[in-house]
Amino acid sequence: xxxxxxxxxxxxxxxxxxxxxxxxxxxxxxxxxxxxxxxxxxxxxxxxxxxxxxxxxxxxxxxxxxxxxxxxxxxxxxxxxxxxxxxxxxxxxxxxxxxxxxxxxxxxxxxxxxxxxxxxxxxxxxxxxxxxxxxxxxxxxxxxxxxxxxxxxxxxxxxxxxxxxxxxxxxxxxxxxxxxxxxxxxxxxxxxxxxxxxxxxxxxxxxxxxxxxxxxxxxxxxxxxxxxxxxxxxxxxxxxxxxxxxxxxxxxxxxxxxxxxxxxxxxxxxxxxxxxxxxxxxxxxxxxxxxxxxxxxxxxxxxxxxxxxxxxxxxxxxxxxxxxxxxxxxxxxxxxxxxxxxxxxxxxxxxxxxxxxxxxxxxxxxxxxxxxxx
Amino acid sequence: xxxxxxxxxxxxxxxxxxxxxxxxxxxxxxxxxxxxxxxxxxxxxxxxxxxxxxxxxxxxxxxxxxxxxxxxxxxxxxxxxxxxxxxxxxxxxxxxxxxxxxxxxxxxxxxxxxxxxxxxxxxxxxxxxxxxxxxxxxxxxxxxxxxxxxxxxxxxxxxxxxxxxxxxxxxxxxxxxxxxxxxxxxxxxxxxxxxxxxxxxxxxxxxxxxxxxxxxxxxxxxxxxxxxxxxxxxxxxxxxxxxxxxxxxxxxxxxxxxxxxxxxxxxxxxxxxxxxxxxxxxxxxxxxxxxxxxxxxxxxxxxxxxxxxxxxxxxxxxxxxxxxxxxxxxxxxxxxxxxxxxxxxxxxxxxxxxxxxxxxxxxxxxxxxxxxxxxxxxxxxxxxxxxxxxxxxxxxxxxxxxxxxxxxxxxxxxxxxxxxxxxxxxxxxxxx
Ligand SMILES: [Zn+2]
Numbered sequence: 001x002x003x004x005x006x007x008x009x010x011x012x013x014x015x016x017x018x019x020x021x022x023x024x025x026x027x028x029x030x031x032x033x034x035x036x037x038x039x040x041x042x043x044x045x046x047x048x049x050x051x052x053x054x055x056x057x058x059x060x061x062x063x064x065x066x067x068x069x070x071x072x073x074x075x076x077x078x079x080x081x082x083x084x085x086x087x088x089x090x091x092x093x094x095x096x097x098x099x100x101x102x103x104x105x106x107x108x109x110x111x112x113x114x115x116x117x118x119x120x121x122x123x124x125x126x127x128x129x130x131x132x133x134x135x136x137x138x139x140x141x142x143x144x145x146x147x148x149x150x151x152x153x154x155x156x157x158x159x160x161x162x163x164x165x166x167x168x169x170x171x172x173x174x175x176x177x178x179x180x181x182x183x184x185x186x187x188x189x190x191x192x193x194x195x196x197x198x199x200x201x202x203x204x205x206x207x208x209x210x211x212x213x214x215x216x217x218x219x220x221x222x223x224x225x226x227x228x229x230x231x232x233x234x235x236x237x238x239x240x241x242x243x244x245x246x247x248x249x250x251x252x253x254x255x256x257x258x259x260x261x262x263x264x265x266x267x268x269x270x271x272x273x274x275x276x277x278x279x280x281x282x283x284x285x286x287x288x289x290x291x292x293x294x295x296x297x298x299x300x301x302x303x304x305x306x307x308x309x310x311x312x313x314x315x316x317x318x319x320x321x322x323x324x325x326x327x328x329x330x331x332x333x334x335x336x337x338x339x340x341x342x343x344x345x346x347x348x349x350x351x352x353x354x355x356x357x358x359x360x361x362x363x364x365x366x367x368x369x370x371x372x373x374x
Numbered sequence: 375x376x377x378x379x380x381x382x383x384x385x386x387x388x389x390x391x392x393x394x395x396x397x398x399x400x401x402x403x404x405x406x407x408x409x410x411x412x413x414x415x416x417x418x419x420x421x422x423x424x425x426x427x428x429x430x431x432x433x434x435x436x437x438x439x440x441x442x443x444x445x446x447x448x449x450x451x452x453x454x455x456x457x458x459x460x461x462x463x464x465x466x467x468x469x470x471x472x473x474x475x476x477x478x479x480x481x482x483x484x485x486x487x488x489x490x491x492x493x494x495x496x497x498x499x500x501x502x503x504x505x506x507x508x509x510x511x512x513x514x515x516x517x518x519x520x521x522x523x524x525x526x527x528x529x530x531x532x533x534x535x536x537x538x539x540x541x542x543x544x545x546x547x548x549x550x551x552x553x554x555x556x557x558x559x560x561x562x563x564x565x566x567x568x569x570x571x572x573x574x575x576x577x578x579x580x581x582x583x584x585x586x587x588x589x590x591x592x593x594x595x596x597x598x599x600x601x602x603x604x605x606x607x608x609x610x611x612x613x614x615x616x617x618x619x620x621x622x623x624x625x626x627x628x629x630x631x632x633x634x635x636x637x638x639x640x641x642x643x644x645x646x647x648x649x650x651x652x653x654x655x656x657x658x659x660x661x662x663x664x665x666x667x668x669x670x671x672x673x674x675x676x677x678x679x680x681x682x683x684x685x686x687x688x689x690x691x692x693x694x695x696x697x698x699x700x701x702x703x704x705x706x707x708x709x710x711x712x713x714x715x716x717x718x719x720x721x722x723x724x725x726x727x728x729x730x731x732x733x734x735x736x737x738x739x740x741x742x743x744x745x746x747x748x749x750x751x752x753x754x755x756x757x758x759x760x761x762x763x764x765x766x767x768x769x770x771x772x773x774x775x776x777x778x779x780x781x782x783x784x785x786x787x788x789x790x791x792x793x794x795x796x797x798x799x800x801x802x803x804x805x806x
Contacts, residue, residue, distance in 0.1 A: 017443060019520035019521045019522075020521070021520075021521035021522070021785060022784060022785055023522070023570075023780065023781050023782065023783055023784050023785070024519070024520045024522045024569075024570060024780040024781070024783035025390070025520075025780050025781040025783075026443070026520050026780075059432055059435075059436070059446040059447055059448050059518070060432045060433065060435075060436045060444070060446070060447075061429075061432075063402075063403065065402050065403065068444070070436070070443075070444055070446060072521070078521045078785060079521060080446075080518075080520060080521040082443050082444070084442065104429070105410075105429075108422070108425035108428075108429070108451055109414055109418070109422060109425070112418040112421045112422050112425075113414075113417060113418055115418070115421065116417060116418045116419045116421070119419060120419075148479075152477055250470065250474075
């Protein structure tokens with residue numbers, strides 16, 4: 001239908017180039033901004049044509065400093081119109097506001113801003129409700145997987161270092177472990193390994209495994225101190241903290257991947273397993289479990305507190321002692337708060353965690369320690 | 375003189391062979407767009423990245439003018455995002471889980487784990503080739519001029535395979551396969567490339583590029599080898615002078631000699647790196663000119679006039695821009711972070727564990743990691759600006775000679791590519 005008059009024009013004509021999208025040829029035409037849409041004045045072969053404003057699209061949105069406009073018509077795919085005139089672009093922006101940079105940005109940003117706000121709100125709600133999705137996933141992990149993860153972690157951490165296998169020492173360790181875990185329901189068993197490492201550390205791995213270092217046993221002043229630390233690690237294992245840590249690390253690396261638009265940091269599982277430090281709540285809970293287990297086993301909690309103080313003193317002294325307690329300080333900072341809670345534990349009838357002979361055997365169970373003694 | 379003698383019909387055909395002039399119209403407001411995208415990326419937890427990138431591309435594409443008319447980029451953020459999600463779910467996540475399973479089943483020390491990781495690495499090298507090709511295809515497919523779409527019609531697997539086996543030969547040939555390899559890969563891409571229904575052609579071999587490569591290779595060997603030799607000599611010399619027989623070098627040297635030696639080593643490495651950068655930019659300029667010289671479409675011949683000096687100038691100023699931008703952004707983000715931490719501690723929330731009785735060293739370590747993370751993240755802030763500068767330089771130095779009958783360039787058959795270049799996105803190999 002030919003457009004019949006110029007009386008409905010809102011402005012003058014603009015020079016433009018028109019391509020029909022069938023070939024790369026173009027021809028000069030004149031366009032104008034009418035009330036109903038963009039008016040294309042064509043002499044030949046067709047008559048005038050109107051592109052309604054609502055069906056206009058532009059690849060590049062119209063900005064306020066545009067010096068031209070390249071326009072397509074959704075109803076006529078392929079056809080395009082290039083108008084090299086900044087004033088035309090600004091007038092068109094008024095008539096077809098959906099083509100402006102501002103509108104395009106709003107379309108791109110608003111849904112994701114809302115999504116992000118919802119995600120943050122959910123995350124805040126979850127953490128306020130003390131619900132941890134990572135912990136939920138960890139508790140669904142089959143035992144087989146937990147065991148395999150634990151074996152892997154222990155093997156990778158003790159790679160070149162022999163574990164301490166001296167028989168009487170092993171017997172002492174397992175006696176202490178049994179005594180502590182007898183306080184748990186369900187008859188859970190723990191596999192405790194002592195590694196021939198000089199640095200002072202202790203940690204739980206997935207699958208109810210616990211690793212103590214020779215350095216820790218040497219640093220401890222009594223079997224009660226070791227029992228305190230061991231009870232604490234049992235606390236972590238019971239709460240599935242190591243499993244949760246691994247799930248969380250995998251989730252974090254996925255999130256980082258997204259944050260960086262996927263910069264190809266493809267999955268280094270070693271990194272995941274290496275650095276697990278727990279939240280303050282997890283630590284407090286492990287301490288609580290430890291105190292409960294110590295009480296049920298009839299082992300004094302004083303040793304636990306003593307060990308804290310020992311570590312703290314070394315830390316303040318600058319610690320370049322051969323053992324090196326930096327690791328312990330980093331993963332288990334003995335804060336004033338923790339010491340206060342341990343000191344406030346109930347008093348009850350207690351016997352030493354190990355007999356003097358057992359304690360000697362534990363201290364001498366590593367090859368290095370044995371060599372130094374002899 | 376009538377060029378169209380003999381059998382040419384009168385009318386449309388006669389006047390229709392066009393020359394094409396390429397020009398670059400400097401985009402306005404890219405600095406602000408860079409900052410806007412950076413802020414939005416933070417506020418949307420990273421998701422806006424794909425939409426931001428799309429807007430940047432629209433700007434850069436439209437700055438490229440052929441006979442004064444802009445290129446059009448018709449891709450969308452949604453396409454890039456879904457492409458990324460699919461690759462994440464189909465490639466990255468399975469790889470993570472597979473690696474985890476392999477570590478658990480085989481053990482950390484197992485030889486089979488090494489074999490598995492080697493195979494995985496090889497597979498990823500292969501995927502990189504596919505990613506390059508598919509990213510190129512997506513971008514061309516979303517590029518229009520006068521409503522006519524460009525495209526890449528070939529097999530990404532063929533390209534990936536060529537990319538892979540020639541890559542394996544690189545070390546074996548001490549790099550000497552490189553010019554032949556890059557020319558081969560460029561030829562595949564160029565010959566698969568089309569504008570409408572017109573295919574591009576690639577008309578040459580790698581021969582001429584070898585002259586530049588030989589200079590590049592020999593100079594590298596001589597200069598870098600020389601620098602390393604001087605460093606080595608300095609180390610050996612100082613060792614001899616102080617009669618270090620067994621123990622640690624540090625303990626044997628007097629303390630005041632160490633800074634000088636370290637300065638010599640790092641200074642030497644820095645100089646070697648700088649020389650390598652200049653030489654490789656010089657070779658890259660030669661390569662770009664080489665590729666352009668052999669690229670044609672219809673009656674149009676490409677020619678690039680990029681120079682090593684020009685490319686180097688752009689590269690250095692770009693690095694400076696990114697660095698300064700990251701510095702400013704880090705300062706601002708650090709300030710905001712401090713305010714937020716202060717606010718949170720008002721509610722008893724302490725994400726960094728500042729209130730815990732942590733030894734200062736550990737705390738400094740934690741903050742150091744955070745600052746590094748923020749700085750690395752902020753390094754990307756002004757990327758749109760630097761990408762536009764690089765594109766501008768390349769386009770300003772591109773010329774098309776000869777003519778093309780634009781009326782005979784017909785729109786190609788529509789292709790169905792709904793997703794963006796997820797693979798390239800995931801591998802971070804897309805330049806723009
Ligand atoms: Zn703990």
